[in-house]
Amino acid sequence: NAGVTQTPKFQVLKTGQSMTLQCAQDMNHNSMYWYRQDPGMGLRLIYYSASEGTTDKGEVPNGYNVSRLNKREFSLRLESAAPSQTSVYFCASRGQARMNSNQPQHFGDGTRLSIL
Amino acid sequence: AQSVAQPEDQVNVAEGNPLTVKCTYSVSGNPYLFWYVQYPNRGLQFLLKYITGDNLVKGSYGFEAEFNKSQTSFHLKKPSALVSDSALYFCAVRRFYNTDKLIFGTGTRLQVFP
DSSP states (O other): OOOEEEEOSEEEEOTTOOEEEEEEESSOOSEEEEEEEETTTEEEEEEEESSTTOOEEOSOOTTEEEEEOSSSBEEEEESSOOGGGOEEEEEEEESOOSTTOOOOOEEOOOEEEEEO | OOEEEOOOSEEEEETTSOEEEOOEEEOSSSEEEEEEEEOTTSOEEEEEEEOSSOSEEEOGGGOEEEEETTTTEEEEEESSOOGGGOEEEEEEEEESSSOSOOEEOOOEEEEEEO
């Protein structure tokens, strides 16, 4: 009963390094999301994918890229990490991609990323 | 534009007392409203949602929330707080006919004292 699995759980990078955060869900959900959580700012949407093969920008996409590899997996890539990208990153998924669907999002336990 | 406000950074309550965590929203049209809870070093967990119907919504762990359209509020409540309820609580809103995107509030830390 894994739900949403994120790897790695922790990572320290140097400025300018690249990194891919992995996310996989086993609930056969269509929609997947990447958020970042910063103190006092709540969760902000970076990118999301309403279905396999589609991705869209959220509130704070600059400096990030995503890949919806298949229905299960949605990865987030930092091409050239900056200290401002130090954050906790959460992946989420949701069933029923119809616009008027009311299913909640299911979250992974996060990746804690520090960039020096 | 959609927005959610959680006016209190922290709420302190004694165990056994009722608790309220406040949330107000701004959205054009009918809203979908959600409450999530986050325990330390964990992801967000869904508590309850309002879509349509009764203004009082019951959720997990004895929590409930009251939707008030005239005040554009969706406050989270529990009649009797437990120490184990101590966590970070997030309110979120989505427009009725929109993409999948949720807008989250900044979170309220609930501290329940024995």
